[in-house]
Amino acid sequence: TVLSALEAGVLRLTLNRPDKLNAFNEEMHLALRAGFERARSDDDVRAVMLTGAGRGFSAGQDLGDRDPRKGGAPDLGRTIETFYNPLLRLIRSLEKPVVCAVNGVAAGAGANIAFACDITLAARSARFIQAFAKIGLVPDSGGTWSLPRLVGEARAKALAMTAEPLDAETAASWGLIWRAVDDAALMDEASALAVRLAAGPTRGLGLTKRAIQAAATHSFDEQLDLERDLQREAGRSADYAEGVTAFLDKRNPEFRGR
Ligand code: LHQ
Numbered sequence: 001t002v003l004s005a006l007e008a009g010v011l012r013l014t015l016n017r018p019d020k021l022n023a024f025n026e027e028m029h030l031a032l033r034a035g036f037e038r039a040r041s042d043d044d045v046r047a048v049m050l051t052g053a054g055r056g057f058s059a060g061q062d063l064g065d066r067d068p069r070k071g072g073a074p075d076l077g078r079t080i081e082t083f084y085n086p087l088l089r090l091i092r093s094l095e096k097p098v099v100c101a102v103n104g105v106a107a108g109a110g111a112n113i114a115f116a117c118d119i120t121l122a123a124r125s126a127r128f129i130q131a132f133a134k135i136g137l138v139p140d141s142g143g144t145w146s147l148p149r150l151v152g153e154a155r156a157k158a159l160a161m162t163a164e165p166l167d168a169e170t171a172a173s174w175g176l177i178w179r180a181v182d183d184a185a186l187m188d189e190a191s192a193l194a195v196r197l198a199a200g201p202t203r204g205l206g207l208t209k210r211a212i213q214a215a216a217t218h219s220f221d222e223q224l225d226l227e228r229d230l231q232r233e234a235g236r237s238a239d240y241a242e243g244v245t246a247f248l249d250k251r252n253p254e255f256r257g258r
Pocket of ligand 1: 060062079080107108110135
């Protein structure tokens with residue numbers, strides 16, 4: 001249910017239930033989580049690229065598994081606690097760049113997983129839908145956190161309460177994603193970006209991710225202190241030494257991710 005391939009330092013994870021627009025069932029959750037766990041523990045992985053097979057990115061939770069006529073009142077909190085929250089925590093806490101290539105519709109949790117990645121590109125034909133409102137639910141997978149931060153409360157509430165589809169171009173102009181690109185160019189562009197990041201100073205990039213995410217809960221003073229601490233750490237990396245040496249020698253650096 002998830003294709004996994006490591007090439008040029010990029011672990012490419014492809015959601016692979018195309019008949020269901022890559023809706024999440026338990027098996028796909030576990031497979032995707034295993035991919036991100038590998039990204040965390042395998043030093044050969046220096047960036048992740050997440051995308052979907054077929055014409056959709058992900059339609060969110062598989063509602064075929066959720067027929068209310070079959071069985072009693074479900075505890076959705078348990079599903080969130082067991083499957084979605086661990087995945088979102090892995091993505092956000094992974095100190096390596098996560099590129100997301102939204103190849104088609106991203107609905108419900110599918111949209112909010114895309115917004116949780118570090119650099120998200122989308123095909124011009126892709127749409128983002130906070131589908132939760134259509135079935136009486138609350139945006140999950142971090143959506144109630146990321147939407148207001150990325151686009152402000154006014155747009156966040158309208159997106160979440162109307163469940164109107166948002167096209168990729170508008171998503172980019174609102175700051176929900178990095179860029180909308182031509183459908184035919186999406187995979188090449190996202191792959192090239194992931195490969196470039198994977199060849200980068202992985203420690204420095206990981207610490208940068210940590211710092212920017214920490215800003216959400218920090219005062220300016222706390223953030224200055226954090227920058228001091230993280231810069232100290234980055235300054236001890238071999239990649240920093242290589243970066244400065246390469247600059248002084250007027251050549252391109254060869255980062256090793258250490
Ligand atoms: C699907 C799905 C799907 C199963 C398309 N499930 N089959 C967390 C915790 C616990 C419970 C609940 O939820 C959550 C978080 C959430 O993610 S809630 C939000 C769940 N997702 C949705 O409500 C989206 C439902 N899907 C749609 O609204 C449409 O399919 C979209 C707008 C995504 C795409 O529309 P179309 O391009 O017109 O495609 P389609 O509707 O024809 O779908 C193609 C096939 O995929 C179709 O199957 P079929 O056998 O008829 O060809 C759909 O049934 C299936 N599919 N989404 N979530």
